[in-house]
Amino acid sequence: MAESMRGLHRTCRCAELSIENAGNEVTIMGWVQKQRNKGGLIFVDVRDRSGLLQVIFEESDCGSEVFAKAEKLRSEFVVAITGKVCKREGAVNKNLKTGEIEVRATDMRVLSEADTPPFPIEEDSKTKEELRLKYRYLDLRRPDLQRNLILRSQVSTLTRQFLAEEGFLEIETPILNKSTPEGARDYLVPSRVHPGNFYALPQSPQIFKQLLMCSGYDRYFQIARCFRDEDLRADRQPEFTQIDMELSFVDVDDVIEVNERLLQKIFKETIGVEVSLPIQRMTWQEAMDRFGSDKPDIRFGMELVNVTEVVKDCDFVVFKGAVENGGTVRGINAKGQGAMPRKKIDALVEFAKGYGAKGLAYIAIGADGTIKSSFAKFMKEEEMQALVKAMDGENGDLLLFAADKNKVVWDVLGALRLELANQMELLDKNEYKFLWVTEFPLLEWSEEEERYTAMHHPFTMPMEEDLELLDSDPGRVRAKAYDIVLNGTEIGGGSVRIHMDDVQEKMFEALGFTKEQAYSQFGFLLNAFKYGVPPHAGLAYGLDRLVMLMAKKDSIRDVIAFPKIKDASCLMSEAPNVVDEKQLEELGIGITSNEEGE
């Protein structure tokens, strides 16, 4: 039977007590982690979000009635316990914040009884994630998840504090918006008042924050929920959170400067990591050439080497053909992997094919200097030597080469580099390497649509020195766009926006927009731009991913209280679900087919 809490006040959380409180009378409230009955002595571990505390029941302290209740305690009962803090009589538990003490109970109330949970509430749970997500409210009791969500809250609080001190205003933007066809698929919300019409949930507050700049708010931020109805992909959530900001009267360096200090503060004050400023910067071109990625993990080397010049005259058709078709040949050197068994190398070749490679050429250098290679027979002895030298190949190294169009070579070797680093255990989660990637291409060619599309969005400012290329060679124009990368993950990105109408005009022309398209998608922004627009720039972080890296986790589900699974459903609430016929009728919606069936 549950008892009332009346008259009782919690004095502190479990793990807020230490040896310094010895002798104090305290009242704690929490969940029973474990009860062990040793005859006349009952040990109870009580848990709350701060941690664990050991409580001892002895009839001489607490009387027979309370002792009898303590005998019946089981895991996950909610209890209120009054007692005295004492030095632990048994051995000190060094793994526990409260390992030097225990509380000798004098009184106890059972506030709520509990059924046996479907899985144990413990750190590093071995329970399958599906079961844990179905009972997420129990899963969330586990200390590791509690730590993650506490960390997430701290990150948000520090962000608010810092940005407020820097003159940013927190302003909310609408969730019910107009649908725009550009970008990812929108989540739609039917309008009851306007039958047949739909709102779209925001994919980002981009246009609204630019409007706020036009309206003179100068510096804005918001911790904003965003929605994208994307196809199934690993570790994506249909809704996610951004730390979104926009600043007026600034250029690239100003945005970077304030954000470096923000990151420094957050990392220092939550996980005690010192971020030394300024953060390294690298242009997009350099990142691609050296790492084959626009979000390089710079915790390790294994950089790409362009060997096109070295092999351009050889007889190996794969290399020669790629060069003749305007592509390149590049390689990476997996140090000390020369003895990799053939089977594992073949697996790497298959891996590379997954990234568009037709194949993967390799040279394995034995410990004694003997060379095993997939293409040695097509190469002259001195060509082979020159290639090994260009790659800094030493005894015991494994050299891997891709030959194709630049984009394919970068993709393949960039991915391969990460795969090898994983296999070679070069990635240390305790190391935090930040990098700004700057000067992204403004446009990328879409084979599908046979036109240029904006790499960031159509309002990204080209670099001044490339402005004239907008007419002649749009693909070469670099943008005032920047990403902040942490350990090979893009945690944020942004750009300076176009505020000059002649530039915006050229940009729309380069994108192949007609008047109708430009106006129907961005009409209210274009109109706002008629009335005086300040130069502005912004940046948005993916909060989920940022906190995931800080918590040293592999999935953003571990830093979201109630996440959805890969098919965008919630195992706990069972959303999405079929709704009442009457609700649909009100909305004027008829379901034509239901492929899932019932």
Added chain:
Amino acid sequence: MAESMYELHKACRCAELSIENVGNEVIIMGWIQKQRNHGGIIFVDVCDRSGLLQVIFEESDCGSEVFAKAEKLRSKFVVEIIGTVSKRQGDINKNLKTGEIEVRATDMHILSEADIPQIAQWILKQ
């Protein structure tokens, strides 16, 4: 035509200035609230989210080129103005946080013009 920003990191907000800043060289950026041309002297009220500030253009301070630009200023243009904070020569405006001062402009950039801009014209002509 819109111009680029210059030394923007030195800028402060309009109504952050007071009589204590007299003599300082400052950079402000904001929107034109009102422009009054009194021949030989142009009064411009500039505003941002902090409030209003009166700016004075005189050819002897800012040169003929900037003065000519100041003549063309209209409401809602976005500008960057460089100048010196001075005690107000006219009457103090008690309704204004910055009512005791004015800025004598030495340079100005128009960051954005208001009204039908080229993008709109371009869209209309398509």
